[in-house]
Amino acid sequence: MTFRALTAKAFRSPTVLVFSSIVAISVLLIQALLFVPALVTQHRHAVQTMHASELTRLTEIFLSTDKNAFEVSVPLLGKKLVGLIVSDDDGQLLLDTGETQQYEPNNTALEASSSKKSLRMELPTSTGSVTVLGFFDLSEQWLTSKSLIVFLVLVSLSVSVVAGVCSAWATMRYFISPVETLSLALRESRESSEGRSPETIDVDANLDLKLIAEEFNALIEEQRKSSRQVKVKQQYLEFAAHHDPLTHLPNRLMFENALNTTVEDAISRDVQFAVFLVDLDNFKFFNDQYGHLVGDKMVAEVGNRLRTMMRDVDVVARLDGDEFVVIQKDVQDPSSAEEVAKRIMSVATSPYEYRGFTLKAAVSVGISNFPNDVHISQDEKMLGEEIVNNAAVALQEAKSNGKNQYQLFTEKMRSRLTARIRLEQDLKLALQDEQFEVFYQPKINIHTRQCTGAEALVRWRHPVNGFVSPEAFVPVAEETGIIIELGEWILQTACNRTYELQQKGYADLNVAVNISAVQFTDGNLLPMVARALEDSKLKPGSLELEITESAVMHDPEEVISSLHELSKFGMRLAIDDFGTGYSSLAYLKRFPVNTLKIDRAFITDISSDNDDVAIVEAVLGLGKHFNMKVVAEGVEDEEQLNFLKSQGCDIAQGYFISKPLNSEQYLAWLERWPYGVQTSDSHTESLPSDDDVYKTGT
Numbered sequence: 001m002t003f004r005a006l007t008a009k010a011f012r013s014p015t016v017l018v019f020s021s022i023v024a025i026s027v028l029l030i031q032a033l034l035f036v037p038a039l040v041t042q043h044r045h046a047v048q049t050m051h052a053s054e055l056t057r058l059t060e061i062f063l064s065t066d067k068n069a070f071e072v073s074v075p076l077l078g079k080k081l082v083g084l085i086v087s088d089d090d091g092q093l094l095l096d097t098g099e100t101q102q103y104e105p106n107n108t109a110l111e112a113s114s115s116k117k118s119l120r121m122e123l124p125t126s127t128g129s130v131t132v133l134g135f136f137d138l139s140e141q142w143l144t145s146k147s148l149i150v151f152l153v154l155v156s157l158s159v160s161v162v163a164g165v166c167s168a169w170a171t172m173r174y175f176i177s178p179v180e181t182l183s184l185a186l187r188e189s190r191e192s193s194e195g196r197s198p199e200t201i202d203v204d205a206n207l208d209l210k211l212i213a214e215e216f217n218a219l220i221e222e223q224r225k226s227s228r229q230v231k232v233k234q235q236y237l238e239f240a241a242h243h244d245p246l247t248h249l250p251n252r253l254m255f256e257n258a259l260n261t262t263v264e265d266a267i268s269r270d271v272q273f274a275v276f277l278v279d280l281d282n283f284k285f286f287n288d289q290y291g292h293l294v295g296d297k298m299v300a301e302v303g304n305r306l307r308t309m310m311r312d313v314d315v316v317a318r319l320d321g322d323e324f325v326v327i328q329k330d331v332q333d334p335s336s337a338e339e340v341a342k343r344i345m346s347v348a349t350s351p352y353e354y355r356g357f358t359l360k361a362a363v364s365v366g367i368s369n370f371p372n373d374v375h376i377s378q379d380e381k382m383l384g385e386e387i388v389n390n391a392a393v394a395l396q397e398a399k400s401n402g403k404n405q406y407q408l409f410t411e412k413m414r415s416r417l418t419a420r421i422r423l424e425q426d427l428k429l430a431l432q433d434e435q436f437e438v439f440y441q442p443k444i445n446i447h448t449r450q451c452t453g454a455e456a457l458v459r460w461r462h463p464v465n466g467f468v469s470p471e472a473f474v475p476v477a478e479e480t481g482i483i484i485e486l487g488e489w490i491l492q493t494a495c496n497r498t499y500e501l502q503q504k505g506y507a508d509l510n511v512a513v514n515i516s517a518v519q520f521t522d523g524n525l526l527p528m529v530a531r532a533l534e535d536s537k538l539k540p541g542s543l544e545l546e547i548t549e550s551a552v553m554h555d556p557e558e559v560i561s562s563l564h565e566l567s568k569f570g571m572r573l574a575i576d577d578f579g580t581g582y583s584s585l586a587y588l589k590r591f592p593v594n595t596l597k598i599d600r601a602f603i604t605d606i607s608s609d610n611d612d613v614a615i616v617e618a619v620l621g622l623g624k625h626f627n628m629k630v631v632a633e634g635v636e637d638e639e640q641l642n643f644l645k646s647q648g649c650d651i652a653q654g655y656f657i658s659k660p661l662n663s664e665q666y667l668a669w670l671e672r673w674p675y676g677v678q679t680s681d682s683h684t685e686s687l688p689s690d691d692d693v694y695k696t697g698t
Helices: 004-011 014-062 139-192 212-244 252-269 283-290 294-309 338-349 380-400 411-433 471-478 482-503 525-536 556-568 610-625 640-648 664-672 682-688
Strands: 079-089 095-098 116-125 128-136 270-282 315-320 323-331 352-354 357-359 363-370 406-408 436-445 451-461 467-468 512-515 543-548 572-578 595-598 629-632
Touching: 014 116, 014 128, 079 116, 116 380, 139 640, 212 315, 252 270, 252 315, 252 323, 252 380, 252 525, 270 294, 270 380, 283 664, 294 315, 294 323, 294 338, 294 352, 294 357, 294 471, 323 338, 338 363, 338 406, 363 525, 380 406, 380 411, 406 467, 411 451, 411 482, 436 482, 436 664, 451 471, 467 471, 471 482, 482 512, 482 664, 525 543, 525 572, 556 572, 610 629
Parallel strands: 363 406, 451 512, 512 543, 543 572, 572 595, 595 629
Antiparallel strands: 079 095, 079 128, 116 128, 270 323, 270 363, 315 323, 352 357, 436 451, 451 467
16 A cells, blocks of 8 residues: 555544544643743743843942942943943932833832843942842843744654654554455455355454454354244245145145146146045034034145145145145046046045044045146136136036035036026126016915915016026025125015005005025124114014025024024014924924924825825924914915815915015905905906916916
8 A cells, every 4th residue: 555545544534633633732742741841941041140140240340339429431231231220228329221110219029021121139339239220131032942942843743743644554554454454354255145144254363353353253143043044934934825734735826826837738748637626525514513623633634645645746735624626637548537536535535533533524526627628729827717617616516416426527517607607697787787576475364365465586587588587596696695685675675565555555464575594694684674674664563584494404503593683673583494404393492483384395285195294284283382373385276275274274375376476466466355254266266367477486
């Protein structure tokens, strides 16, 4: 490093400047303490010497002088003695010559100017002594001292410069240079790391900053340790983002990536593969019976078995809950997929022991083959989605056919799937375009033939297909949740129409509205009913809610609680299609229901089938025992009506009385249907004509 560069670094360094200033000030203080006393002493000595010299000269002159006739023939003043005052013992002024201050004989405190000094002396004469006050010019002595001061200042400055240079060199040598060396080592370590943790540095053992380097190395080690921990966490997060936490199988995200890769590879190499959707049957029941811990164990066990049985090149993933998916790659023969499906079912359903339980799963499998089951002209990303959807359709088919089996995807299933999707879309449009209509099927008191009300039934007037049967669209509406909005509209419409009819003079009319199991478990049923009654001004006692027996027994305890809430509100409750489900009498007596409806299946052959007769009699007996009214559905003729009357049935509805009618037809029917007991002839004549009947009624 050149001297210029050295000085440049030194002057830019605050440390050097501060250190040099401290050194210079220290030197100046030392000089002041040493040289100032010497200067003062030298000046004092020069003045004393001058005084002694003048005193000797004046003494020699005054010894030959008479003070009584004081006359001096020689010059008294000189270059140094510039003023002189002589007085006798009595203070009588004898001589006042030269540059003297104003003299007062009795003033003993004469003051000199800044450049002069006075001196009082007692000098002998030939006739006695006199008092002499001499005034001296000290400028020459001060000039001598000032030269000395200048010299001392120059020396001090020189010493300060030398001290500054030395301090700068020392700072550079023992501070700046080591820091620069350490900084360079740190920079090289950082630049060579390339995104990794910096490398540790090696420095001279004699370097004063070695402790800093060691601290830096310690920090690097801590950073490396933290980096390893972060890397482990990143790996864990990466694994968790793409794997299921319970089974450690690939999750849906990783499966979709693997599926897209498999599709691309199959197209490029012109090979086949198969997708298997595996779903545990009745898994909710299993969880409820054994607990979620055992259920999780079963899911993990099934996942592990599937992973073990498949090849390394195949993919086994858990999509959600109890659903797994398997990709079998490089399939030579599509028919071999059935053999794999059988193996999957055999492996997954093999029993195993866990905490004293012998667990055995039941699974359904849906299979779809690529490329046979997809449209190869589609976009590659859509092909993967289609193959999985096809497997899902096949899985649903397997479950619909009794579960615990496998099912290969077929074009017939695709057609049903397409039709279902179209139906779902049409349902959404139907709600928006108000294509639904509420029909009413009258109910009569069997003993008095008086109309007690009607059951509200929904009909869909499709703009292209005409009337669509509820059996076709209600299940789809329930699966998609559309039934919630649709059911609220039906309830509101039925309540409004019944209130209008009551205002027209049919005060005793009530209306029965079917409630879907989806609505019943939605949690919003009571507020919805209360809102409909409030908006329509219909009394709660004029509304009867019907729920099917199977829906009632889906979750009996929850249903009992909900039914009690509805009953407290004042409305009537009915169990529809009674006898077709699996009701327990222990639950039946706890249900706060007012009506049992005998399913039409037991009424149709009541005249010829003794079993149906026994069932109807049993239901009527239950109704009487539990103080419930019994409604018989599907009454088709007078003979059935008379039999039900003889058995004590309360209410009847069916085509013999009337088929489902729209709002205007219902009012017309009420106007034609006389109250009171009717003869069979008059009753027959009052039935609606065939033109008033829709064959899509349920």
